[in-house]
Amino acid sequence: MTTSKDPGDPSYRAMLTQVTVDKLADMIIWLDEHGRYVFVNPATTRLLGYSADELSRMHVWDVDPHFDEARWRAHWAEVVARKSFRLETVNRSRAGVDIPIEVTVNLVEHEGRRFNCSIVRDITERKRFEAELRALNDRIYRLSVTDALTGLANRRHFDIQLDAESRRQLQWARPLSLVLADVDAFKAFNDAHGHVEGDDALQRVAGALQAAVSVPGATVARYGGEEFACILPGTPHGQAMAVAEQARQAVQALGIAHAQSAVAPHVTASLGVLTVQGAQPRSPDELLRLADRALYRAKREGRNRVVGECVGA
Ligand SMILES: Nc1nc2c(ncn2[C@@H]2O[C@H](COP(=O)(O)OP(=O)(O)OP(=O)(O)O)[C@@H](O)[C@H]2O)c(=O)[nH]1
Known part of the structure; x- marks a missing residue:
């Protein structure tokens, strides 16, 4: 049986969508309005060290040390009001490693419910580079005045x-x-x-x-x-x-x-x-x-x- 490669074919599109979600290096995380994990892609479980099943029983503040329930409520109100924006925060992996992340928040309405569907990127390298650049700039400045x-x-x-x-x-x-x-x-x-x-x-x-x-x-x-x-x-x-x-x-x-x-x-x-x-x-x-x-x-x-x-x- 040959598989359709017609970009207009819904089953071909569904297959590509699935591959995208599974293979993407960035994390895809769906949270409900209570801050519960509803869906995560394999990149999320790989990076955080929790299984999808474990995460489905967790809240965002179990993973993000900058969040608690009150902050989540304020964040949710912002998600509803702004619909899409970017923020930087930290996720703590199961091994206790704090991973700096950039989150692109998207409000998604699906079957009468609202979700925060985020694309989450590990920015460890970028943060390290920024810190090095800052240190270098400080050094250059000190040299220039000393x-x-x-x-x-x-x-x-x-x-x-x-x-x-x-x-x-x-x-x-x-x-x-x-x-x-x-x-x-x-x-x-x-x-x-x-x-x-x-x-x-x-x-x-x-x-x-x-x-x-x-x-x-x-x-x-x-x-x-x-x-x-x-x-x-x-x-x-x-x-x-x-x-x-x-x-x-x-x-x-x-x-x-x-x-x-x-x-x-x-x-x-x-x-x-x-x-x-x-x-x-x-x-x-x-x-x-x-x-x-x-x-x-x-x-x-x-x-x-x-x-x-x-x-x-
Ligand atoms: N070792 C060293 N010597 C320096 C430096 N910069 C300037 N000098 C010396 O400082 C000396 C200054 O000499 P002068 O300007 O003639 O003054 P002075 O011998 O101190 O005499 P008065 O200032 O009049 O008391 C010169 O021999 C310069 O070569 C430096 O970075 N290192």
Whole structure:
């Protein structure tokens, strides 16, 4: 006997429909209005590890840890109202494995009864890929804002933060302080100890500065070479001077021997502090120029010291 292959033949169509349901990699799940399993295809029993018979005695909340009876009732109302939509949830297999799934919900009316007929896809791979992508994006972002040698914020991030903070200073009429710190006689240190030890010293200085700056929301950055910069939002001049003095002492306390320095027998830093307040707008470039002027004075007045300037008071 030859089987009809006429696409218009109802028995041929029924056979293809059956094969589709049996062979589909996606799950087909019919639930009634009480959240009971009415029908599942083989992909469902394969993935969840329950037989069709077992599932026929279960509710959706026996398998979906995000559902309970109350949530099901709200969900059913949404199914009735929207007729078809997509959602993501989790199904817990018999072995206790949580499988992330994407559910395409369809309201089906059949012989006077309404059902939630869902096409359910295992999205484990997609979720893993999304998590990897998120982690990669986080890593790329961290790299893009971090100085590779010291782990502090880099110059680019510092510039962005300074721009934002100088706007906030005007908007909220609160003070903003900047601290520039420059390691003293560092050329001589490099010349005497070599670049590798120089790098190591910069890393330790960076750590000391970071630890000394305890202002909430502060940005501590490597501004370039052996120069560091801190943004201290909402910090009045007296407090910024105290923070800078702590930072100076912290660098000194590292005790990194520097026999070639005319300042001290160990590595030291000079610091310039600028505080702006008041309503006069100043560009980030101008703020940096003023902070650099204070730093220059600290160098000129003998190094290993803090010099400050307050404008707009
Ligand atoms: N090891 C190391 N050295 C660096 C790095 N960046 C800049 N330098 C060195 O830092 C030194 C800075 O020297 P100068 O600008 O002449 O200043 P200084 O010798 O510290 O003198 P003063 O700042 O005037 O006290 C140079 O020798 C640079 O090569 C770095 O990433 N690693």
